[in-house]
Amino acid sequence: MERLKGIGVSSGRVVGQALVAIQRTQVIRFPVAPGRVARELAALERSRTRSRGQLQQIRDRIAQRKGKELAAIFDAQLLLLDDPLLVGRAAAIVAEERVNAEWAVERALDEVAEVFSDIADPYLHERKGDLQDVAGRVRMNIRGEKGGARDLFRDLEAPCVLVADELAPSVVAQLDWNRIRGFATDAGSRTYHTAILARSLGVTAVVGLRDVSRRIPPGASVLIDGDSGDVVIDPDPALRLEAEAAAPRARAQQPRPVAAAGPVRTRDGVAIALLANIERSDDVAAALDSGAEGIGLYRSEFLLAGGPPDLAGEDEQYEEYRRAVVQMAPRPVTIRTFDIDERQLARPLVDSALDARWFPQGERAGHAGLRGIRFGLAHPAIFKTQLRALLRAAAHGPLRILFPFVSSVQDVRAARVLLAEALGELGAPGIAGGTPAAGVMIEVPSAAFTASTLARETDFFTIGTNDLIQYTLAVDRTDERVSDRYEPLHPAVLRLLRQVRRGAVRRGIPVSVCGEVATDPVLLPLLVGCGFTEFSMTPGALPMARHVVQETNAAEMARIAARVLTLETVDEIEHYLLEAVDHQSVYDGARR
């Protein structure tokens, strides 16, 4: 028995098996029951098989169109995939430590990467990237098969408590809170939204424990006391029984997030559309299961699976888009044209055996280079191939085309010219039902500032908040020295969002908000208060967003938002929001 002291932020006394989430890697570690180890190993092996198929396919496509010499670069990735030190080691970790496969892959990667770093050879240092690519692909395929973080809980037998370094909204939103009795986190500051969330969900919470996520082994029995701020590892039987008995009382009859279909309304009746972000047509089923009212963002570059974009032919693309549209119809599918950087195109041409790059999961094309629409305009043949495929797929249902990384109205005009050309090239039989809507991703500050101009020449806006915040605040989120300056509640960000919405409203075009902010239990109500009514997010986050919307009073949030927009610092905004959201019972669950 070991006792840690933190700050209780949501009352109750609960005990459960520890589920340990480390935010750094976006990978969750959780214990696997002895009987399930074989299943976990089988999932790992299937993922390897699937990854091998993907890599072979890319290799063969390249061999066909670019020559054998170039295709051989993927042979090295295939070798890494079968390397006993990577997936083989991961299997051993699963078996020995009885943890989930995804975590084991991450661990195996860390082990090898560490040895690599010890060798003072710049060439080997570069090879780390290839290792990460392969490990990323294997993890992605494990995740793809299992359908996201919510599925983790199917393997847990006992009720659990979540132990994390910090709880980012993107993780919070994807967890199954019906199975979690409470949580404990290392982080103590910036807990405004986790505290609100805990109370909203009626789960016990203690924060500010500093190193709890490293001290508690996954699967350990943990007691969390949200009133005293105590966290007890391996509590003795008497203490545990007492908490077990108290648990049902502490957990009030809160409505928990569940996946449901159909439109969702705020408590005061404002209709909110919740859409899903996907990466492949295979993801549509998960989006529908989560109750998505459409696809708000289809990231088409994932179709390339790391290969050069001229490898995805028109017919192949058309088939893929058509599948998504047909499955989703009559709901809309918004497909973003390739958001890749030209460097990604050039990289496989580098004469090095292991230099082909895989898109890291969830990461965007890069920084402020030749990417998005800039790439499309610089490579019209590739761009028009995609546009023709999109136009043909639009005959099967409501497809919308979204141009990424637009920074001026000239970008939109040029893209529209190419769209018209693509339409002309198809000839009359290609299209039934007219030209699809073409919208602009608002993710560059210059586009946000000129929103009302852009709105005149475009059919809809999708705000890419992750990038917009990053570029507005000049913060590279991957740079640890400044990543804490990435702040969605910065007054500049909020004012910019307001300006974009005004531009859209003035011209009568729809605007949706995309990115992590849409999954944040505090930011989502605030954005509803700002007048946004359409949000798109990862399918796993939809049930949580639905819950949050239903608990939100839009009129009250509008008042709160108006006040927030007059405040000068992030701290002031946070404090005000915490108090407003918590005490003015924007959530029922917050009223205690």
Place this chain on the structure above:
Amino acid sequence: MIARAVVVRNELGLHARAAARFVHLATRFESQIRVRRDSKVMDGKSILGILLLAASRGTTLTISADGADEQGAVEALARLVESGFAEGSWNA
């Protein structure tokens, strides 16, 4: 089990392409294959293992094999290394 010492002769040493060729060849044999450089011993069928040997030109490696086809394995692998991996052609 049989073993044989070889010297890395090619310009770039056992870098990615050479390592990949080595592993491709090694996996064609049933025998367990090990490659030793000084005190480091690596699985000859692991590209990571081979890369981690960081064997540059002039390095002495000991290739050992244990199994039904050990003789052929050691001979073929030693030949590959000593031929400088036929650098310039790559037909994995």
